[in-house]
Amino acid sequence: MTVHELDARNILCPLPVIRTQDAIAGLAPGDELCVFCTDPGAIQDIPTWCRINGHQVLDIEQDGREIRIRIRVGGDG
Template sequence: MSATEYDLELDARGLFCPEPVMMLHNRINDVQPGGVLRVLATDPSTTRDIPRFCQFLGHELINQSEDDDLFIYLIRRGQ
């Protein structure tokens, strides 16, 4: 899957912990199981929080990248 293939996007730029993960918890429900959510964030704590979120709730972190101060995540929703 290329970095541009996703079903929905969550723009959490400018938000700080715990807001990005709280928003992610709500937004992931808007994606069908197996669908992909792209998350954009600027809070460095997301590099720890989003992988843990995926692990604990059974979602797949497909890709995690950083472009300057922007963190980009691709998450496949679990069942």
């Protein structure tokens, strides 16, 4: 298991989800991706995308404008 980071700060929907999708496509099942973003819509959009695509949201933290979403990559990578 490897932990990766994605900087999706200061971009708006749908780009945080698209960049998350692109990043996960290159990862192995079981890897973790920490997505850092500032778009408040990502709090719902990224977990919805993960649920549909078989990935697990481990936690979501928000500190001011910055949001961190930690994802475990599912079986399809």
